Amino acid sequence: MPETSTRLAQLTWAATVHFTADLPGVPPLWGSGFFVAPGWLLTCAHVLRGRVRSGSDKAFLVRGDGFNGGEPARARLVESLYDLDAEGRIPEAGDLALVRLLDDDIGHECVWLADWSEQPAGNARVVHGYIPEGPEGTGRGKSWSGTADVDVHEGDYGRRFEEDIRFLPGLSGGPVLDPAGGAVVGVMKARRETGPGGLAIAIHALRGFQERYQEVMEAHDTWHHAQGKHAHGTGDDWIAEQSGLPGAGHSYDANLWTPEDRRQALGLLAALPVPEAPVAVTTLSKLAHPRRRVKEPPLPRAWRDGHGELYDGSRPLRAGTFLSYLGLVQRIAESHGADARELADWVERRGDGVSDGERGGERGGAPVSLPPVLLPNDEPGDGPVPYPGPGEGAVVILELERLEGERLSYDWTIRIDDGDEDSGFPVDYERDRSGVSAEDLIHRLSGPLADAFAQLDLDGRPAPLEIALDIGEFDTAVHRWQIHQQANLNEQELKQLLGVRRPVVLRHLERRGVSDDEWTKRWSAAHAARAVTPRRVPPPGGRFRKQQVTGMGAGEIPVLCRSAGDDIGREVLRAALDAGHGIALWHIEGHPGARCRKGCDALHEFAVSEFAEAAGAAELPDRIRRIRERISARDVAHPAEAVALLYDDPRRPVPGDTEVYDSPS
Structure with missing residues (x-):
C-alpha cells in the first residue's frame, strides 16, 4: 500500500475543514468538507440536511486547523445536488453540496482534483476529515485520517472501502486522496453502522452541478495554474509532489506527459469559453485518440474532462495525444471567435521533441477535419439544416x-x-x-x-x-x-x-x-x-x-x-x-x-x-x-x-x- 508523502498530507490537511452552526461557544460538529477552488468548498449534501434548507442564505461556520489561523469563517450553501428538504436516503450521485465563504479575501489552500475518470478498484485511498473530540458530536473537531483500499465500484459513483478500517462520525464530506496519483478522487460519504468499511463518492459526480461545475473547475484550474508561477522550483505545491510519484513523466522525455504539463494545459483550457455541449468534449477526445472509448456517465462538462479521458487508469497516455486534443480544442475555440493564442503558443512549444507518429488527431500527418456540427453555422440565411449522415452529427x-x-x-x-x-x-x-x-x-x-x-x-x-x-x-x-x-x-x-x-x-x-x-x-x-x-x-x-x-x-x-x-x-x-x-x-x-x-x-x-x-x-x-x-x-x-x-x-x-x-x- 503506497504511503502518502508528508507534504501531500500537509497540503490536503490545509484544505480540509469541518462545519458547525454559527453559534457562540463550541457548537456540535456537522461533518467535514474541503476547498476545491478559491472560496469554494465541497461536502456531502447530507452533512447539511436538517441544518440548512435548500435555497437558504443561512450562514454557518467553517473551521480547520490549517485554515484562517484556526479561526472560524462564515459560509453559506450555494447549491446542492439533492433537495435538502426531502426525506429518504440520498443516492451517491446526489449527495454533494457546494458551499462558499462569505469573505472572499480569506486565503487558503485548495486540493488538486483528479481529471482522470477511470479509477481502478484495489487502489489505496487516504480519507481525511474531522471527528468530534467529545461524545455524540460534541467538542472541538479533531483531525483524523486513515488509509483503506477501494475494492468495489457501486454503480457510476459509489466507491466502497474494504472492511479493514473503522470510519468515525464526522468524516462525511471529507476528501479522499489517491496517494499514487497525488490527487483527490472522491468525497467520503458514509461509514458502516455495524463495523469496519465505508463508502465514498467518485469526484466526477461533481459534474452533476453542470454550469456551476464549469465555474468551479475554471476557478480550480486557474488557481493551480497561478500557483505554478509562484511555487515553480520550490517543490512546495501539489504538482511538485505529483512529479515525485512513481509513474510520473519526466521533463527529459518529451513524449511523456508530466504533472506540470497537466497543470499548464488545464490552466490554459480554463481560460477558454466552456464547451457548447458534452458532445463537443467527447468528439474531440475521440479524435485525439480514436481507439479510446469514452465511458459514460458522467457527462463531460468542461474541456478538462476531455483531457481526463486520455489516461490509462490514472496514468496519462503519450504527450502527443494530449497535444492533439489541445490543438483540436484550440481550433474549435477559434472557430467560435475565442482568443486561443496562448494555448496555441504553448502547444507549439511543448510539441518540440515529440516523436513523429506520437500525435493522434491527424491523418497522414495532416490535422483531421473538425466535425461540421461543432463549427459555427456561417451559412447565409436561415434555411433548413440537412439531416446528418454517418459521421456528420449525432x-x-x-x-x-x-x-x-x-x-x-x-x-x-x-x-x-x-x-x-x-x-x-x-x-x-x-x-x-x-x-x-x-x-x-x-x-x-x-x-x-x-x-x-x-x-x-x-x-x-x-x-x-x-x-x-x-x-x-x-x-x-x-x-x-x-x-x-x-x-x-x-x-x-x-x-x-x-x-x-x-x-x-x-x-x-x-x-x-x-x-x-x-x-x-x-x-x-x-x-x-x-x-x-x-x-x-x-x-x-x-x-x-x-x-x-x-x-x-x-x-x-x-x-x-x-x-x-x-x-x-x-x-x-x-x-x-x-x-x-x-x-x-x-x-x-x-x-x-x-x-x-x-x-x-x-x-x-x-x-x-x-x-x-x-x-x-x-x-x-x-x-x-x-x-x-x-x-x-x-x-x-x-x-x-x-x-x-x-x-x-x-x-x-x-x-x-x-x-x-x-x-x-
Missing part, C-alpha cells in the same frame, strides 16, 4: 417495442449514434415482463430522453430524435410529446414539443441490425436526385397497386393521406418498406373509409409545395420541424401538423439487438 435513437398481451405496454431502449465505432450501445433501457404502459410511457421516458439530449444538443442546434417502431405503431405521435414540464425563464424552448424543437423521424424496427441492396440503392438515388418528388399513393379515386411504390423513380417519395393503422395505409407502407423505400410521409390520423376527403388534397398540395423547395431529401426532416414550429407559434391548423416522416438511413441501421437484458428477480 442523433438520439429511441426504440419502442410493443409487448404481447391485452395491456398496451412497451419495452424501450435509448441509444446515441455519434458516428463512432462504439455508437449504438444502449445508454438507458427498460425491459421486463410487464413493460411500461402507454399511459406512463412519456413520463417514464422524460428523464432519460432529457439526459440524452443534454449530451448532444448544441447551441441553437438540438440533436435529432429517431424513433424505431413496428409498422403497427407508426402512428405514435412522438412529435407531440413534451418531456420538460418546467424550465427556467431563459430556457423556455425546453418546454416545446419534441417535434417543434428538434427533427423527429421514424425508423422501422424490423430493419434493426440489417441493410439490403434495394434499400441502399433507393436511398442513394433519392439523395442524389436533383428534385424530391412526392407521389400520392394510392392515386385519388384509384385502388392501391404494389407497382405504385415498386415502380417509383429516383427522388420519388410515397405520400399517404391515410394512417398506418388504416388497412390501406398499412398495406401501402408495408409494400413501400419491402420495395426498399427509406423515406415516406403519411397522416397519422388519416380518414375513415376508402374515399378521400377535402383535407387529403390539402395534405398532398402541401407535400408538392414543400418538396419542390427542398434542395435535397436530407432537408425534409428539418423542413417538417420548421413547419411544426410555425404551427405552434401561430396556433393555426395545418395539414402537416399530424404527419409522420419515415427517414430510415441504411448506411447506419438501428443497431441489432445483440445485448441480453434481464431484470433481477
Whole structure:
C-alpha cells in the first residue's frame, strides 16, 4: 500500500475543514468538507440536511486547523445536488453540496482534483476529515485520517472501502486522496453502522452541478495554474509532489506527459469559453485518440474532462495525444471567435521533441477535419439544416417495442449514434415482463430522453430524435410529446414539443441490425436526385397497386393521406418498406373509409409545395420541424401538423439487438 508523502498530507490537511452552526461557544460538529477552488468548498449534501434548507442564505461556520489561523469563517450553501428538504436516503450521485465563504479575501489552500475518470478498484485511498473530540458530536473537531483500499465500484459513483478500517462520525464530506496519483478522487460519504468499511463518492459526480461545475473547475484550474508561477522550483505545491510519484513523466522525455504539463494545459483550457455541449468534449477526445472509448456517465462538462479521458487508469497516455486534443480544442475555440493564442503558443512549444507518429488527431500527418456540427453555422440565411449522415452529427435513437398481451405496454431502449465505432450501445433501457404502459410511457421516458439530449444538443442546434417502431405503431405521435414540464425563464424552448424543437423521424424496427441492396440503392438515388418528388399513393379515386411504390423513380417519395393503422395505409407502407423505400410521409390520423376527403388534397398540395423547395431529401426532416414550429407559434391548423416522416438511413441501421437484458428477480 503506497504511503502518502508528508507534504501531500500537509497540503490536503490545509484544505480540509469541518462545519458547525454559527453559534457562540463550541457548537456540535456537522461533518467535514474541503476547498476545491478559491472560496469554494465541497461536502456531502447530507452533512447539511436538517441544518440548512435548500435555497437558504443561512450562514454557518467553517473551521480547520490549517485554515484562517484556526479561526472560524462564515459560509453559506450555494447549491446542492439533492433537495435538502426531502426525506429518504440520498443516492451517491446526489449527495454533494457546494458551499462558499462569505469573505472572499480569506486565503487558503485548495486540493488538486483528479481529471482522470477511470479509477481502478484495489487502489489505496487516504480519507481525511474531522471527528468530534467529545461524545455524540460534541467538542472541538479533531483531525483524523486513515488509509483503506477501494475494492468495489457501486454503480457510476459509489466507491466502497474494504472492511479493514473503522470510519468515525464526522468524516462525511471529507476528501479522499489517491496517494499514487497525488490527487483527490472522491468525497467520503458514509461509514458502516455495524463495523469496519465505508463508502465514498467518485469526484466526477461533481459534474452533476453542470454550469456551476464549469465555474468551479475554471476557478480550480486557474488557481493551480497561478500557483505554478509562484511555487515553480520550490517543490512546495501539489504538482511538485505529483512529479515525485512513481509513474510520473519526466521533463527529459518529451513524449511523456508530466504533472506540470497537466497543470499548464488545464490552466490554459480554463481560460477558454466552456464547451457548447458534452458532445463537443467527447468528439474531440475521440479524435485525439480514436481507439479510446469514452465511458459514460458522467457527462463531460468542461474541456478538462476531455483531457481526463486520455489516461490509462490514472496514468496519462503519450504527450502527443494530449497535444492533439489541445490543438483540436484550440481550433474549435477559434472557430467560435475565442482568443486561443496562448494555448496555441504553448502547444507549439511543448510539441518540440515529440516523436513523429506520437500525435493522434491527424491523418497522414495532416490535422483531421473538425466535425461540421461543432463549427459555427456561417451559412447565409436561415434555411433548413440537412439531416446528418454517418459521421456528420449525432442523433438520439429511441426504440419502442410493443409487448404481447391485452395491456398496451412497451419495452424501450435509448441509444446515441455519434458516428463512432462504439455508437449504438444502449445508454438507458427498460425491459421486463410487464413493460411500461402507454399511459406512463412519456413520463417514464422524460428523464432519460432529457439526459440524452443534454449530451448532444448544441447551441441553437438540438440533436435529432429517431424513433424505431413496428409498422403497427407508426402512428405514435412522438412529435407531440413534451418531456420538460418546467424550465427556467431563459430556457423556455425546453418546454416545446419534441417535434417543434428538434427533427423527429421514424425508423422501422424490423430493419434493426440489417441493410439490403434495394434499400441502399433507393436511398442513394433519392439523395442524389436533383428534385424530391412526392407521389400520392394510392392515386385519388384509384385502388392501391404494389407497382405504385415498386415502380417509383429516383427522388420519388410515397405520400399517404391515410394512417398506418388504416388497412390501406398499412398495406401501402408495408409494400413501400419491402420495395426498399427509406423515406415516406403519411397522416397519422388519416380518414375513415376508402374515399378521400377535402383535407387529403390539402395534405398532398402541401407535400408538392414543400418538396419542390427542398434542395435535397436530407432537408425534409428539418423542413417538417420548421413547419411544426410555425404551427405552434401561430396556433393555426395545418395539414402537416399530424404527419409522420419515415427517414430510415441504411448506411447506419438501428443497431441489432445483440445485448441480453434481464431484470433481477
